[in-house]
Amino acid sequence: MFLTLSAGRPGMNKTFKIQVIEFLLFGIIWIGIFSIPFFNQWGYSSLDLEKLFSEWLRIFGFFLIFLINIGILIPKYLIKQKYKAYIISAISLIAVMCVAGLVLNAVLFPTPLTMPPMNLGSGMPMELGSGMPAPIGFKPERKTDYDSLSLVIIANLIISFLVVGSSTTFKVIGQWLVADDRRKDLEKEQLKTELALLRHQVSPHFFMNTLNNIHSLIDLSAEDAKDAVIRLSTMMRYLLYDTTQGQTSLKREIGFIESYISLMQLRFSTQVSVTLEVPENIPDLQIPPMLFISLLENAFKHGVSYQNDSFVHFRIDVGGGRLNCTIQNSKQQKVSKTGNRYSGIGLANIKKSLELLFGNNHQFEIRETESEYEVFLSIPTE
Numbered sequence: 001m002f003l004t005l006s007a008g009r010p011g012m013n014k015t016f017k018i019q020v021i022e023f024l025l026f027g028i029i030w031i032g033i034f035s036i037p038f039f040n041q042w043g044y045s046s047l048d049l050e051k052l053f054s055e056w057l058r059i060f061g062f063f064l065i066f067l068i069n070i071g072i073l074i075p076k077y078l079i080k081q082k083y084k085a086y087i088i089s090a091i092s093l094i095a096v097m098c099v100a101g102l103v104l105n106a107v108l109f110p111t112p113l114t115m116p117p118m119n120l121g122s123g124m125p126m127e128l129g130s131g132m133p134a135p136i137g138f139k140p141e142r143k144t145d146y147d148s149l150s151l152v153i154i155a156n157l158i159i160s161f162l163v164v165g166s167s168t169t170f171k172v173i174g175q176w177l178v179a180d181d182r183r184k185d186l187e188k189e190q191l192k193t194e195l196a197l198l199r200h201q202v203s204p205h206f207f208m209n210t211l212n213n214i215h216s217l218i219d220l221s222a223e224d225a226k227d228a229v230i231r232l233s234t235m236m237r238y239l240l241y242d243t244t245q246g247q248t249s250l251k252r253e254i255g256f257i258e259s260y261i262s263l264m265q266l267r268f269s270t271q272v273s274v275t276l277e278v279p280e281n282i283p284d285l286q287i288p289p290m291l292f293i294s295l296l297e298n299a300f301k302h303g304v305s306y307q308n309d310s311f312v313h314f315r316i317d318v319g320g321g322r323l324n325c326t327i328q329n330s331k332q333q334k335v336s337k338t339g340n341r342y343s344g345i346g347l348a349n350i351k352k353s354l355e356l357l358f359g360n361n362h363q364f365e366i367r368e369t370e371s372e373y374e375v376f377l378s379i380p381t382e
Contacts, residue, residue, distance in 0.1 A: 214232065271309050
């Protein structure tokens with residue numbers, strides 16, 4: 001009733017743990033409740049078994065309300081958002097169980113017939129008879145204690161509503177935790193799918209630019225073109241085999257960037273200043289692949305001029321639990337007129353990737369001056 005054993009999904013282990021905790025919590029609570037009548041008689045010389053079983057019978061009625069509520073009413077009505085049916089069913093359950101409990105308790109544990117109190121006059125300073133068994137054939141006038149019965153009914157109703165309310169609260173919280181766990185698993189799967197799609201979008205865009213570079217090199221220098229093809233094949237191997245797991249080492253990512261910059265330098269003249277600054281001892285860190293290439297592509301695409309001196313500076317530093325990347329490039333006059341320097345598939349993809357991967361735990365800024373653009377990206381390494 002409490003446990004649902006399932007397998008085949010990674011998140012079901014967490015779901016199972018939540019259900020086990022729920023089962024243990026309910027068990028401990030009800031064991032404690034059933035122990036109360038016993039400990040109430042702990043200080044007496046002997047146990048009043050009849051009173052003890054009477055209290056247990058009363059508690060068992062509340063326990064049945066609890067079981068029916070969490071085992072039938074909540075799954076059948078409340079979870080399916082049939083609120084009106086749930087409220088009617090819960091109230092009906094409480095009414096039936098309270099009446100049945102009173103009747104069953106009266107049948108199994110009837111009030112013993114005793115002599116009524118007798119006042120023997122001023123000469124006898126005590127009342128006799130209230131503790132004496134009734135003689136055979138004695139039939140006293142029965143008076144229903146309506147006040148006492150009404151108090152018992154009200155108490156039972158209050159306790160029943162508390163049982164239903166608390167059990168519903170616990171069960172709803174448990175269902176919410178299970179649903180939240182499943183939602184997180186779905187988000188993780190969706191994240192993997194979206195990041196895979198983003199990589200597939202980046203790769204064709206990157207190869208299109210690189211092949212254009214190689215095409216321009218064929219007429220200028222066959223040897224440089226051959227070297228570019230070798231570098232490109234190395235980069236393709238990286239994309240095909242080193243990025244499939246969704247994580248790659250910082251060292252391999254920097255190697256990929258170095259190959260890309262080498263290809264770009266073959267295309268441009270000495271008027272373009274390209275610098276690459278990376279840590280001398282690259283730390284052993286795992287990062288998402290293809291994280292910087294779109295920004296670097298934009299820097300070459302929009303910041304380099306064939307006629308004027310231009311520059312692209314790429315810097316990576318690691319410290320304080322963060323990986324910081326800064327890309328600076330010259331600002332061309334023709335770009336400033338467009339008013340939309342950083343645009344296109346590459347930037348949109350990297351923004352979405354950062355949101356999926358790091359949520360709010362990242363910093364991404366684009367700064368612009370009269371002569372240059374600067375992109376700053378900071379991500380956590382821990």
